[in-house]
Amino acid sequence: MDTAFLEELIEYKVAPEPLIAIQGLLNTHDYERDEELLGDPAAAADWLAGAGLLKKGGTVTEEEYRDLLWLRQTLREILEAQSHADLDKEAVNALRQLSDKYPAGYDVSEEGLVTLCLKPVDTTEELIGQLVGIVGMAQDLDWWKRLKICAADDCRWAFYDSSKNRGGTWCRMEVCGNRTKNRRYRSKN
Ligand SMILES: [Zn+2]
Numbered sequence: 001m002d003t004a005f006l007e008e009l010i011e012y013k014v015a016p017e018p019l020i021a022i023q024g025l026l027n028t029h030d031y032e033r034d035e036e037l038l039g040d041p042a043a044a045a046d047w048l049a050g051a052g053l054l055k056k057g058g059t060v061t062e063e064e065y066r067d068l069l070w071l072r073q074t075l076r077e078i079l080e081a082q083s084h085a086d087l088d089k090e091a092v093n094a095l096r097q098l099s100d101k102y103p104a105g106y107d108v109s110e111e112g113l114v115t116l117c118l119k120p121v122d123t124t125e126e127l128i129g130q131l132v133g134i135v136g137m138a139q140d141l142d143w144w145k146r147l148k149i150c151a152a153d154d155c156r157w158a159f160y161d162s163s164k165n166r167g168g169t170w171c172r173m174e175v176c177g178n179r180t181k182n183r184r185y186r187s188k189n
Contacts, residue, residue: 001118002052009037013171015147015160018118019138022131023147024051025072026079026158038072041065044124053127055120064124071098071128075135079149079158083169095132102126104133152176 006024007014015023028037028047038044041060048054060068074094081088102125105117116133138144143160150157150171157176161168170176 001120002050005051010158013159013161013168015138016143018116018134019143019147019160021051021053022075022134022138023158023160025068025131026076026149028072031156032154038065038069044068048124048127052120053130054124055122058120058122058124058127060124064128067098067101067128068124070094071131074098076149076156076158079147082145083148083151095135098128099132102129102132104129150176152179 001018001021003017003020006020009024009027010020014020029035030037037047041062041064044065045054045058045060048060049056049058054060074091077088077091078095081091105121105126106114107117107119108114116137117130118134121127121130135144138147146161146166148159148161148168150159151169152171155171155176157171159168159171
């Protein structure tokens with residue numbers, strides 16, 4: 001994957017590799033500016049190739065496109081519930097369905113070590129399996145709980161909380177945190 005490409009989109013509070021791929025995917029819809037980078041299968045193929053997730057010339061069918069957006073939405077719902085110490089069972093069920101439909105690929109090293117295949121793939125079918133695998137890998141490494149959705153309703157940017165106590169709520173305290181506080185203050189008066 002092309003981490004420089006992904007970092008340019010994410011800008012701040014960037015997740016470690018390979019979780020950065022999920023963070024990038026989540027931020028392909030910018031709620032604040034109402035911008036969509038994955039507007040159709042062709043746009044999705046371009047973005048995925050730019051991010052080094054799909055090989056150049058890699059394909060996105062209509063069905064894979066719908067499922068890719070479904071995965072993005074599902075992960076957002078899971079993370080939003082998680083930030084309220086909650087579990088979105090419907091979203092978990094959706095993730096299971098996607099995982100069943102799109103199995104992940106593995107690499108086996110000379111020494112016999114089996115790891116999730118993280119190489120750029122030819123089809124979005126392979127990619128969806130790989131992305132679900134990255135979620136599992138992040139959970140094993142205890143990174144998953146650090147991936148959060150900004151609590152400001154008009155922001156909802158996915159950020160990586162590397163703070164010691166994992167207590168971050170906003171992607172940028174000085175922007176989203178203060179904006180939310182000011183609004184609360186105004187609404188009281
Ligand atoms: Zn924010």
